[in-house]
Amino acid sequence: ISSASLIPENDPSLLFVNSGMSPLVPYLLGENHPAGVRLTNSQKCFRSEDIDDVGDGRHNTFFEILGNWSLGDYFKEEQLNWWYEFIIEKLGLDINRIYQTVYVGDGGKIDKDNDAIAIIKKIYAKYGINAEEGPETTGKGDNGSGMEIDFSKQRIFAYRDKNWWQRGDAVGELGGPDSETFYDTGKEHDPKFGPHCHVNCDCGRFVEIGNSVFMQYQKTVNGWEELKNKNVDFGGGLERLAMASNGLDNIFKIDSLFNVIKKIEELSGKKYEDNKKYFEIIADHIKSSTFLLGDDKKMSPSNTDQGYIIRRL
Numbered sequence: 001i002s003s004a005s006l007i008p009e010n011d012p013s014l015l016f017v018n019s020g021m022s023p024l025v026p027y028l029l030g031e032n033h034p035a036g037v038r039l040t041n042s043q044k045c046f047r048s049e050d051i052d053d054v055g056d057g058r059h060n061t062f063f064e065i066l067g068n069w070s071l072g073d074y075f076k077e078e079q080l081n082w083w084y085e086f087i088i089e090k091l092g093l094d095i096n097r098i099y100q101t102v103y104v105g106d107g108g109k110i111d112k113d114n115d116a117i118a119i120i121k122k123i124y125a126k127y128g129i130n131a132e133e134g135p136e137t138t139g140k141g142d143n144g145s146g147m148e149i150d151f152s153k154q155r156i157f158a159y160r161d162k163n164w165w166q167r168g169d170a171v172g173e174l175g176g177p178d179s180e181t182f183y184d185t186g187k188e189h190d191p192k193f194g195p196h197c198h199v200n201c202d203c204g205r206f207v208e209i210g211n212s213v214f215m216q217y218q219k220t221v222n223g224w225e226e227l228k229n230k231n232v233d234f235g236g237g238l239e240r241l242a243m244a245s246n247g248l249d250n251i252f253k254i255d256s257l258f259n260v261i262k263k264i265e266e267l268s269g270k271k272y273e274d275n276k277k278y279f280e281i282i283a284d285h286i287k288s289s290t291f292l293l294g295d296d297k298k299m300s301p302s303n304t305d306q307g308y309i310i311r312r313l
Contacts (some may be wrong), residue, residue, distance in 0.1 A: 055277035072229030103177030104158035144198035
């Protein structure tokens with residue numbers, strides 16, 4: 001299916017479409033999609049909340065999300081196996097650089113995702129790797145477990161706040177456990193982010209390249225209740241996948257962004273390597289502005305709503 005506009009339809013809670021699932025909420029809730037129950041897309045996204053993170057080599061405000069969707073059709077077994085087949089056998093990523101996270105459970109009604117763990121272990125075994133489970137993180141995910149990790153053996157990690165996906169807190173919202181895939185760029189761990197590296201560490205060694213959300217719950221006045229139809233909502237960052245498949249450690253080195261970087265070098269007379277953060281901010285804002293101005297909804301700079309964001313960029 002085609003990418004939706006960057007301006008949400010019938011959703012006043014969002015200024016911009018910021019994820020692949022935003023345009024598909026009615027169908028995840030049970031409405032029939034005219035294209036059927038198995039969908040794929042490449043959705044344009046804009047996240048103004050990520051603006052302060054631009055300049056670290058792995059964040060954009062504008063990006064594209066490769067998505068695949070099961071509307072009550074296939075579920076965890078098929079999704080995880082097909083995803084690994086895609087990145088390992090089609091994109092040619094090195095399985096030794098791939099790590100996976102799962103939901104640790106909420107400590108109450110919703111259990112740890114042992115089904116996903118069992119499936120992931122079988123997938124690794126298929127590629128000749130005995131994947132062990134590493135330490136759990138039930139506190140703030142950015143901090144990790146606080147334990148030393150043997151990345152040569154431990155490849156599956158359970159987190160709480162990092163592996164539960166929901167759009168909002170209102171009654172009626174959808175949610176579910178997710179399983180995220182990380183690519184090891186090979187960078188050295190920076191101890192300013194903590195004594196022990198982990199896959200969600202902000203040091204930048206590990207970059208998330210895909211997230212399989214198992215959309216199986218809806219929020220009610222009594223908490224999360226299981227949906228009749230269990231859905232899959234997968235999103236993989238196109239820029240990050242391009243980075244990994246080219247063996248790079250920075251999304252701004254992929255063709256579509258590095259050509260902008262080179263033009264900034266030409267115009268400024270300065271070198272990217274000496275001014276990485278600032279070059280990346282400029283390149284990001286140029287690309288975001290281009291896609292916002294070129295959107296079907298004909299946005300333009302102004303002092304209100306979406307136009308204000310374009311003006312700021």
